């Protein structure tokens with residue numbers, strides 16, 4: 001007998017930024033799988049069981065959740081932000097792809113959530129107002145030379161770039177190196193937004209020009225948005241600066 005598997009995102013942290021659809025899935029499920037701090041964001045009832053695991057154990061967690069769903073349970077796999085952005089939905093698909101046939105029969109529902117770059121962008125204006133892309137700076141699952149190529153090509157193509165996983169204790173130098181590379185492709189005045197813990201009580205949003213951007217402003221809870229040559233900063237008296245990327249680009253081909 002096959003059960004149901006929801007894959008949800010909590011949003012960036014603030015309860016109001018979790019979608020009603022995800023909240024409804026939480027109230028239906030009885031088995032929860034996720035990284036402990038994300039499970040802590042849910043107010044689970046006493047009849048709901050949680051299996052917390054480390055952030056680096058995504059494939060094992062996805063397999064455990066699929067095993068439970070395949071036996072008929074209503075299961076919820078929990079990510080932060082959106083479950084499809086550098087998160088558990090892909091791990092669940094990877095597990096189904098290489099797992100036993102019965103996992104393909106599980107009734108799977110991936111529910112969208114608010115991802116970090118959207119939460120950060122909304123706090124500062126509209127930096128993602130024109131073409132943009134998202135790149136994970138983690139070289140745990142892909143080689144660093146691919147990251148360097150993608151950064152450089154995205155910058156040269158004029159995309160605003162949202163960087164996820166910019167830095168960690170195990171990856172201390174990558175963000176500084178990324179700024180160094182980008183300085184040869186973008187003007188020194190390009191705005192860099194460090195959006196830390198967006199939507200949480202300890203939120204901190206900092207803007208620096210690329211020429212002076214300091215990787216020490218970022219930690220694991222930071223999404224860094226690199227502006228394009230079109231991205232602009234509006235200074236306002238007594239209010240934080242606004243950063244936006246206009247919807248139009250004057251002129252012809254780039």
Ligand SMILES: C[S@@+](CC[C@H](N)C(=O)[O-])C[C@H]1O[C@@H](n2cnc3c(N)ncnc32)[C@H](O)[C@@H]1O
Pocket residue numbers: 009012013079080081082083084085086087114115116117119120163164165166195196197198199200219220221222223224
């Ligand atoms: C493994 S990724 C997960 C992304 C998540 N699925 C999402 O959609 O936001 C973790 C990275 O997301 C970013 N992030 C997550 N929550 C954030 C928040 N509240 N504010 C800023 N960045 C955040 C950080 O770059 C962090 O290193």
